[in-house]
Amino acid sequence: MTHQESITITTLGHTDIHDITTQVRRIVANSGIETGICHIFNVGSTGAIGMIEFEPGLAQDLPEMLDRIIPSDLDYGHEERWEDGNGHSHLQATLLGQGITVPVCEGRPMLGTWQQIFHLECDVKPRNRTVIITVTGD
Amino acid sequence: MTHQESITITTLGHTDIHDITTQVRRIVANSGIETGICHIFNVGSTGAIGMIEFEPGLAQDLPEMLDRIIPSDLDYGHEERWEDGNGHSHLQATLLGQGITVPVCEGRPMLGTWQQIFHLECDVKPRNRTVIITVTGD
Amino acid sequence: MTHQESITITTLGHTDIHDITTQVRRIVANSGIETGICHIFNVGSTGAIGMIEFEPGLAQDLPEMLDRIIPSDLDYGHEERWEDGNGHSHLQATLLGQGITVPVCEGRPMLGTWQQIFHLECDVKPRNRTVIITVTGD
Numbered sequence: 001m002t003h004q005e006s007i008t009i010t011t012l013g014h015t016d017i018h019d020i021t022t023q024v025r026r027i028v029a030n031s032g033i034e035t036g037i038c039h040i041f042n043v044g045s046t047g048a049i050g051m052i053e054f055e056p057g058l059a060q061d062l063p064e065m066l067d068r069i070i071p072s073d074l075d076y077g078h079e080e081r082w083e084d085g086n087g088h089s090h091l092q093a094t095l096l097g098q099g100i101t102v103p104v105c106e107g108r109p110m111l112g113t114w115q116q117i118f119h120l121e122c123d124v125k126p127r128n129r130t131v132i133i134t135v136t137g138d
Numbered sequence: 139m140t141h142q143e144s145i146t147i148t149t150l151g152h153t154d155i156h157d158i159t160t161q162v163r164r165i166v167a168n169s170g171i172e173t174g175i176c177h178i179f180n181v182g183s184t185g186a187i188g189m190i191e192f193e194p195g196l197a198q199d200l201p202e203m204l205d206r207i208i209p210s211d212l213d214y215g216h217e218e219r220w221e222d223g224n225g226h227s228h229l230q231a232t233l234l235g236q237g238i239t240v241p242v243c244e245g246r247p248m249l250g251t252w253q254q255i256f257h258l259e260c261d262v263k264p265r266n267r268t269v270i271i272t273v274t275g276d
Numbered sequence: 277m278t279h280q281e282s283i284t285i286t287t288l289g290h291t292d293i294h295d296i297t298t299q300v301r302r303i304v305a306n307s308g309i310e311t312g313i314c315h316i317f318n319v320g321s322t323g324a325i326g327m328i329e330f331e332p333g334l335a336q337d338l339p340e341m342l343d344r345i346i347p348s349d350l351d352y353g354h355e356e357r358w359e360d361g362n363g364h365s366h367l368q369a370t371l372l373g374q375g376i377t378v379p380v381c382e383g384r385p386m387l388g389t390w391q392q393i394f395h396l397e398c399d400v401k402p403r404n405r406t407v408i409i410t411v412t413g414d
Contacts, residue, residue, distance in 0.1 A: 002413045044388035045329045052232045057215030077333030103270040112182035132379040137140045190370045191321045195353030241408040250320035275278045
């Protein structure tokens with residue numbers, strides 16, 4: 001069995017992070033699938049999907065960490081060609097990843113108590129994002 | 139077809155790394171699935187799953203690399219709020235990722251000769267970990 | 277339903293990057309699957325798979341970023357033991373990841389306009405790579 005839905009997220013631009021765990025739980029419930037996997041994917045190359053304990057401290061620490069290891073002010077080849085100011089956004093989203101998969105057990109995403117699913121906007125301007133959730137299993 | 143099992147791992151805390159390839163191979167064999175994918179997932183936000191050539195040099199290099207790019211002694215918002223000393227643990231596990239997927243071919247995980255599946259403890263204290271393995275396919 | 281094919285890539289060594297989106301699209305079309313997921317996986321521990329806007333600037337920026345955060349000239353335990361000069365290659369491929377999953381919608385990989393699938397060679401010498409593509413769904 002396969003079930004697929006999408007959700008939309010309006011972001012404020014770079015460092016804006018959303019907890020999408022509740023939406024994912026609802027879609028897994030909608031699927032009727034008891035045992036399997038659930039894949040969560042950001043359409044577009046400058047938004048990331050991951051898992052973290054979603055609390056205000058880490059919601060600030062995560063984008064700060066990415067800006068520290070992939071800063072905006074290096075000389076990126078992307079900037080020389082396109083001058084759209086988001087070379088670091090692309091690299092951050094590629095390194096963190098644009099999708100994740102979680103197991104489904106007894107009809108629910110099997111996450112730890114402090115393990116939430118987030119969408120992180122890496123681009124430098126507000127974006128309307130589409131996130132596709134696909135559940136497969138029995 | 140979908141087959142799911144879990145394994146438990148007792149870790150010694152930060153930098154403790156385990157090769158779980160043998161357990162994953164066994165569960166794929168148990169599944170009876172010949173062609174498909176196998177998903178391996180750490181329940182909890184401070185443990186990571188990945189692939190590496192599992193040998194003593196890299197088993198030391200990997201956590202050292204993570205501690206170099208995400209050190210424990212920066213001023214993390216997580217620490218200001220919770221003071222549990224594991225802000226870097228969360229960020230390391232989020233960046234490396236808490237799950238992976240591998241292909242299943244002819245009833246086996248299709249890995250390279252020097253490509254093993256590991257569990258890395260990023261938290262600062264010993265933990266009992268649950269890893270969920272889900273195999274889907276035909 | 278499950279459909280699996282492999283492709284081969286001949287690489288020039290460290291930093292060589294290939295856009296494999298066209299091959300993935302063809303295999304998804306071959307599968308006849310309308311709704312599901314597609315998993316793309318590099319067999320071997322020193323090659324990476326990811327997603328990026330595939331243009332010449334970022335094709336240079338991505339391996340440069342990896343060489344900046346995981347340089348070749350640190351003292352890696354892997355080098356002390358094996359002296360094959362690719363300790364950084366292993367760490368880069370492990371951090372970026374050796375596989376990704378994308379959703380399949382209406383018979384096609386559901387990617388953004390500027391979101392392509394790449395294979396990045398992290399090893400220090402030319403390699404013949406096998407990439408396994410598995411499509412599951414309905």
